[in-house]
Amino acid sequence: MDGDGIGEPVKGDTRRKPAAPDGGREDGVRRRNVARILKAATTLFSRKGFEGTRIAEIAEAAGLPKANVYYYFSSKEDVYDAVIKRLIGDWDAALAHITPDADPRRALEGYVRAKLEHARKHGEESRVFASEIIGGARFLSRKDRQHMRDVTRTHAATIDGWIAAGKLRPVDPRHLLIMLWGMTQFYADFEILACDALEQPKLRRGDFDVAARTIVDTVLSSLVPQQGSQ
Amino acid sequence: MDGDGIGEPVKGDTRRKPAAPDGGREDGVRRRNVARILKAATTLFSRKGFEGTRIAEIAEAAGLPKANVYYYFSSKEDVYDAVIKRLIGDWDAALAHITPDADPRRALEGYVRAKLEHARKHGEESRVFASEIIGGARFLSRKDRQHMRDVTRTHAATIDGWIAAGKLRPVDPRHLLIMLWGMTQFYADFEILACDALEQPKLRRGDFDVAARTIVDTVLSSLVPQQGSQ
DNA sequence: TTAAAATCTGACCAAATGGTCAGAAAAACA
């Protein structure tokens, strides 16, 4: 579920040359360059935000002349949009663990661990997304936001179902999702604070393991009825 | 504990005129204008980040000509620094609830509620701080970071003390603090996501109450020995 | 009233930045 969808036909390809040589399956050059640009852009956007990032920087980091970036993307916003688009997939990939007939504890633990794993491996992407939200979601399409809302609603319903079935103690499902999201997100977005708090120069896999265990032990164990189920 | 320290002698006042008329107690004009500038700056920085905010905007929002902003601050970074400085105080104000001889449940609940209250009332400030951290804490002084580390260490020790005294179930205190910080922070920094998740146009006091109750009910109740002990 | 200090401001500027473009290479195709 790690969606490596790098290089999908980018929105504003170019107006000068219609591009997209053979339908949709790009060969090599285009795909490779677009991927390079997006990778460099992700790193830079995560560090310096949208306004703080110069396309000249992106170009340099991607090993291309600036004008070449404009060959593939029509504007800086176009590059940013492409970066954001890749993130939405990650948003609910982790949530896929939460299904109606799954065991609540297993499902939520799976979600937490997937979320933390994502935080560990894709901190930069996460931070771009976080900045975008903090800044007012100015570039997030209405469609994408609606999608996130829908996903939340679906999973809230699932959790409500668990509660109704007596598989979970009563809890506001939406706030529960926010709690889990917030806790796990912290390790990616505020990695610096987490490092300071843990007094470590860098978060290692072991730290994420402890984090997962702590979250699971405290949050989940209080929600899943102890006696009956495992 | 809401520290209204607006208008303290700002770092780079001006080099042209030494300023600070009578020692430290500013009369009116300076204090008022500095306060206006910082307020406008906070709003704008929270929405558009450091690079995205133009000092001309700040000036306009503060109702002053741009050059006047430069009379009080030596540079854009100087303004930003002043805004950041005000936030550090908030950082541990909420943490003041956590003291060694307090009742763990009361203390942690107090912390959570104070944190959420802060999120509710000072979302903008919180978002500036969040952006700063996400962007790599480029403008946060070493002293301030050390301070935050120290505060965390102190409170982690307090929590460890509670555990040793059998007043709290064993838990990694640092991760616990991160959890609480992350959950509560979410409502401020990612207010947009929280609104979407709760399907509300705006977070109202009631939402924060439910949030507090949910956090307390799930996290804290699993940590504080209910009757006998663990 | 007068001198000095503090505050204010319009006009200005050098540098940086997003974006353009004409035409050169390089591939793909016939």
Place this chain on the structure above:
DNA sequence: TGTTTTTCTGACCATTTGGTCAGATTTTAA
């Protein structure tokens, strides 16, 4: 091989922006 399409790029430009400054205005001190 010739031609068409795609890719690449140096040079260029209009605009924006952080920051400056000299002098005007107001406030405080004597």
